[in-house]
Amino acid sequence: MSDGVIYAGMVPASTAQPGLEKVEWVHQLLAEPGQHIVLACAASKPEPGADPDHLFLGLLRQDIIRDVMFLFHPETGLFHALIAMGSDVCGHPCTVHGGFTSAVIDETTGGLVFSLKKNNKLGPGPAFTVRLEVDYKKPIPAESEIVCTAKVDSVEGRKVWVSAEVMDRPGGVVYASGRALYVTPRQYVEQQANGTKQEQQQPQPQRAAGFQQELQQPSAANGAH
Numbered sequence: 001m002s003d004g005v006i007y008a009g010m011v012p013a014s015t016a017q018p019g020l021e022k023v024e025w026v027h028q029l030l031a032e033p034g035q036h037i038v039l040a041c042a043a044s045k046p047e048p049g050a051d052p053d054h055l056f057l058g059l060l061r062q063d064i065i066r067d068v069m070f071l072f073h074p075e076t077g078l079f080h081a082l083i084a085m086g087s088d089v090c091g092h093p094c095t096v097h098g099g100f101t102s103a104v105i106d107e108t109t110g111g112l113v114f115s116l117k118k119n120n121k122l123g124p125g126p127a128f129t130v131r132l133e134v135d136y137k138k139p140i141p142a143e144s145e146i147v148c149t150a151k152v153d154s155v156e157g158r159k160v161w162v163s164a165e166v167m168d169r170p171g172g173v174v175y176a177s178g179r180a181l182y183v184t185p186r187q188y189v190e191q192q193a194n195g196t197k198q199e200q201q202q203p204q205p206q207r208a209a210g211f212q213q214e215l216q217q218p219s220a221a222n223g224a225h
Contacts, residue, residue: 020067020082023145025169029071029080038070038079038115056083056107064088066143072115079112080170081148089142096140101166105178106132108148109162113182116152125188127160131181140175144168158184 020026020040029035059065066084073079081104091097106129116122140146150164159181166176 020069020084020145023084025147025172026069026082026145029082029147029170032073034075035071035073038072038111040069055103070111072112074115074119077112077116077121077152079108079115079150081108081111081150082145083148084145085140085143087142092139094142096142098134098136101136101140101176102132102134102178104146104148104166105134105150105164105176106180108150108164109178109180110182112150112152112162113160122155122160123158123184123189124192125184127158127182127184129180130183132178133180134176134178136176138173138175140166146175153179158186158189 030037056065056068060068064086066086067082068084069082071080071082083104085096089096089100091099109132110127110129113122113127117124117127146166146168147170148164148166149170150162153161153163155161160183161179161181163179164177165174166178167174
């Protein structure tokens with residue numbers, strides 16, 4: 001995915017609508033100080049500002065998943081995708097399709113890159129997935145709730161490496177792990193560099209002649225001393 005997807009604006013987690021957070025571990029995650037909701041659908045009702053073409057909102061509208069919520073913690077730099085799955089996400093009977101799991105990891109890692117850019121913690125311009133590695137560890141049961149948590153591993157110029165784990169709860173059973181490489185196209189970096197250079201080369205605005213004379217002449221208060 002591209003980090004250019006439009007998420008709803010961040011709001012404090014305490015304002016979440018009923019939905020996924022009814023699950024006990026979701027409630028605990030939402031209660032963490034500093035946790036912010038990036039996108040909450042709350043039983044098929046996306047927040048205003050959410051991208052209507054977003055993949056997971058489309059899956060929600062088709063009842064393929066039951067609910068979805070994205071969280072970002074600006075201080076820890078962690079991004080969480082919480083998903084309540086339906087029964088139509090299977091490859092093998094009652095087991096979530098591996099391609100869906102990959103999409104969750106791609107969405108979560110991309111969501112983190114987007115959130116960091118939005119908070120000016122990464123350089124400007126959209127970033128795109130150029131590599132995605134996934135290791136499958138345990139089958140994910142259909143109609144279960146999962147959390148995928150992503151963190152930045154390294155930043156190398158235009159490249160950002162992000163890792164993620166899909167679990168049954170934070171710190172719980174790991175279903176899959178992945179690593180993704182995001183790259184900001186060179187043109188965006190060059191545009192930013194050229195814009196900064198032009199700003200530095202612009203002449204400073206001239207002060208008004210009267211103001212310059214005022215600075216050169218001692219004030220009445222100074223003359224009195």
